[in-house]
Amino acid sequence: MDTFLALELIALALTALLIWHSARTRGAAFTWMFFMGGAFLGLVRENVVAQVAALNLYSYNPATFHLWVGAAPLILMVFWSYTIYLALTFSEVIAGGNLIGGKRRLWVILLSMVFMACYDFLNEAFASIYPMVLWKFKPALTVWGGTPAMVLWGYAGMALIFLLTLLLVYRLRMRTAYRVMIFCASVIVMIPLHLLWIAIFRLATSAIG
Amino acid sequence: MNSRDKRPNFFVREIPFIVLLVFWVIYAGIEIIRDRLDLLTSVIPTGLFIIAYVLVRLTSKEGKDGG
Numbered sequence: 001m002d003t004f005l006a007l008e009l010i011a012l013a014l015t016a017l018l019i020w021h022s023a024r025t026r027g028a029a030f031t032w033m034f035f036m037g038g039a040f041l042g043l044v045r046e047n048v049v050a051q052v053a054a055l056n057l058y059s060y061n062p063a064t065f066h067l068w069v070g071a072a073p074l075i076l077m078v079f080w081s082y083t084i085y086l087a088l089t090f091s092e093v094i095a096g097g098n099l100i101g102g103k104r105r106l107w108v109i110l111l112s113m114v115f116m117a118c119y120d121f122l123n124e125a126f127a128s129i130y131p132m133v134l135w136k137f138k139p140a141l142t143v144w145g146g147t148p149a150m151v152l153w154g155y156a157g158m159a160l161i162f163l164l165t166l167l168l169v170y171r172l173r174m175r176t177a178y179r180v181m182i183f184c185a186s187v188i189v190m191i192p193l194h195l196l197w198i199a200i201f202r203l204a205t206s207a208i209g
Numbered sequence: 210m211n212s213r214d215k216r217p218n219f220f221v222r223e224i225p226f227i228v229l230l231v232f233w234v235i236y237a238g239i240e241i242i243r244d245r246l247d248l249l250t251s252v253i254p255t256g257l258f259i260i261a262y263v264l265v266r267l268t269s270k271e272g273k274d275g276g
Contacts, residue, residue: 007235014228021224024217082228089225094261096269118254125250126236129243147250 038081046072087115113156157197
């Protein structure tokens with residue numbers, strides 16, 4: 001078996017473990033919302049980014065990934081879920097807080113953003129080996145190991161936007177199925193917000209390049 | 210009684226930690242094999258979170274109880 005295909009399957013299996021953890025410790029409503037919303041976000045966002053030339057960001061390397069949904073690798077349907085879930089869980093434990101319960105919520109969200117940026121260092125360094133991503137532009141500002149600073153900012157912003165939207169929809173007083181559907185539909189708001197978040201940073205750092 | 214009413218066992222509680230550790234080891238391992246390991250990028254940032262998590266688990270009351 002190809003090494004990278006094995007990695008894709010391992011990532012899917014590890015995500016299944018996280019879904020199990022979420023269901024056991026956070027309940028069905030949270031789990032459905034989080035992972036269904038994350039799957040929708042990955043599916044729509046990554047296809048938009050890969051196919052809309054005007055965004056001038058990146059596309060995925062067809063020589064690396066094996067499993068695809070449109071122009072995006074299948075793994076992207078779980079990628080945002082598992083990274084943000086890890087960020088949230090680690091941040092809640094370290095800060096002693098709870099996103100839904102409200103205890104130290106600000107610290108949990110801020111720490112989740114920092115975690116995402118830290119995880120991105122690991123991910124981008126790994127991604128550059130294959131490479132997973134084909135950049136359409138030269139990043140103006142890079143940090144350790146050549147990681148585009150814009151991507152760190154983007155990961156952190158995704159945690160902020162995803163968790164705040166999740167919190168907003170989770171607190172709606174309606175049946176779980178409706179909240180899941182609303183959260184999935186909210187990707188049409190989350191994606192432009194995230195692209196705007198990235199565009200602001202790109203504009204601010206463009207003078208450096 | 211649903212599954213949330215029962216306190217999850219140690220393995221279930223620590224699934225996120227295990228998952229991150231597996232990703233961390235695989236990523237860094239492949240980078241070592243490809244001779245591309247960069248400690249500042251691949252090991253230290255996520256490693257600091259792993260250390261902080263372990264320290265909190267070991268020192269908190271919940272951690273001592275295995276929670």
